[in-house]
Amino acid sequence: MPEIPATSRRGLLFGTAAVSAGALLTACTSNEPKKTETAGNNVPAADDKPGKAVTIGFAGPQADHGWLNAINENAKSRAKKYSEVTLEITEGSNDTAAQIGQVQTLINKKVDVLVILPADGKALTQVGLQAMKAGIPVINLDRIFASPQAYRCWIGGDNYGMGLNAGNYIGEQLKDKPNAKVIELAGLDNLELTKQRTQGFDDALKNYPNIKKVARQAADFTVESGQAKMAQLLQAQSQFDALWNHDDDQGVGALRAIAQAGRKDFLMVGGAGAKSAMDAIKADNSVLKATVLYPPTMAASAIDLARALGQAKGVAGMSELEIPASITLYSAVVTKDNVAQYLPTGFS
């Protein structure tokens, strides 16, 4: 769960988002959703031949959530694929001070490259700068540092795009319905990424003047909060046509509340791409009809980039001699039609 680059960078990123995502998708189509294991994406971005030995330090937040757990698994299984890569993983922590200490430990160990998924991007900026100054290049994963000087390369998801794609999908489904009503079950409101998802969703709905967002409540990314907040929303809104839920983990609870209330009169779109959500989309026996991805495979790609950086290579399939400065993943909409393709990337 990322933070999009500071506004000044955002324009640049979105300007190039289509280009970079497009380039990535076409140049390395084999790269995105691939069958195999939980790691999903198993074909490395950089070339596969063993090069010189690289030690990659990895510091992430506590994996107390399905998506973050998938991030760790993706990073570990990808690092195992390279015989010359050693992965030094620190204990995950949601405490800023603790995570700063962990990164400093990795700097002192003189790892070759650092991959950092900060619990709070802005708060970890200083330690990112420290690492860069110490000559250790940093791959900033997902939640972005406040300064571009603090990382060599940023790779992460597109929260705004998640909302945008969810909104446009819902808009297309409801475009012929006059006075359509949608509601939003957001994630943790004290995370910037939640605001970005909502902003994207609202912007997409502006394309469809017949649709009005009538309610929004924030949950905590947990099943329990998803159930509780959804039960309230269902009580408050006796009739609506579509629901966007920011996160598939809390979606488990939301679907439970919907079943408990016996409601079927709307369509639901999830977010992130959990396996349980994809299974439900495939089975097509609930209100859940789609989910917008926020792929945890970005962790595997971050290891690829870190390795390429450590071996001073570019990325296979791209003409550049160096790895890119930033990569934004695409938030594809998974529906019944394409779920088979994406199911292997679903995390539990």
Place this chain on the structure above:
Amino acid sequence: MTQPASPAKHDAPIPAAKPAPDKGSWQRPLGLRPDVRNLSLLGVLAVLIAVGGITKPDEFLATSNLQLVLTQASIIGVVTVGMTFVITSGGIDLSVGAIVALASVWATTLATQEYGFAGILFTAVIVGLGCGLVNGLLIAYGGMVPFIATLAMLASARGLALQITDGKTQMVTVNSVLDLGIKDAYILGIPPLVLVFAAVTVVGWLLLNRTTFGRRTVAVGGNAEAARLAGIDVRRQRLYLYLLSGLCCGIAAFMLIVLAGSGQNTNGNLYELDAIAAAIIGGTLLSGGRGTIVGSVLGVLVFTTITNIFALNNLESAVQQIAKGAIIVAAVLVQHRTLRGGEA
């Protein structure tokens, strides 16, 4: 009764210290003398209901909404009943949320689910009791301060829950458990979870107000040394109290499994604060010696009703938190006013 010289001592300090206000209620034939604090809480609740009824007349007063409010109050309500006993005895249990999490994930592992409904219920209750036992032994016989012992339990139970789940959501596939949360299972329009909450409340009230166990709890909280001199086995009493709190957490964990259809290591997040807040608002003294189950339940209902009204009116979460804090302060201020007026 090993202290023959104690009558004067235990007569004086026990009732005269903190339990004094309750002494009267024991002597009444039915003991149903309305407590001024509870009356003021009822007043707060009435104001909230009026606000709900005025702002969202159609939605708020609907049967389905009352069912929802009571269901949402049930789980934290059961935890709060256990917490009320612990606080009344002068203790605190910071581990309730973590115990709920651990019990819920342990009870939803695949191995446990193989045994169906009984297996899940049994595991949840046993894990709750087990954690309560550890808390109780550390505090009563290990001489640890309750704050520290239960803080340690909070950390380790959450850690264990995370380790068991590996951060993943454990889906429940046992239909007999899932069905308990569905409308078809309602008995005379009352959700089964609400009935469990009601039963725990009644048992809790009887236990605190009508039994030796309850009197001992109050005595230990009022003045532990005096209680010991009066012949109460204070350590055993404390052990029982943390066991009771653990049991309530186990029951709550099962209820949460029914409601959420899954076990997750994030379950029961911040229950400790909600339960303590509800008990304190209800009139239970944080320093011990006075506890009221009715007050605690009213405290839980006030919180749940506030949340419900906020959601019905589609308030932003930031505004919700600010307003919740303000209402807690207001409720306690009103209580203190009423109390001073009532006792003067």
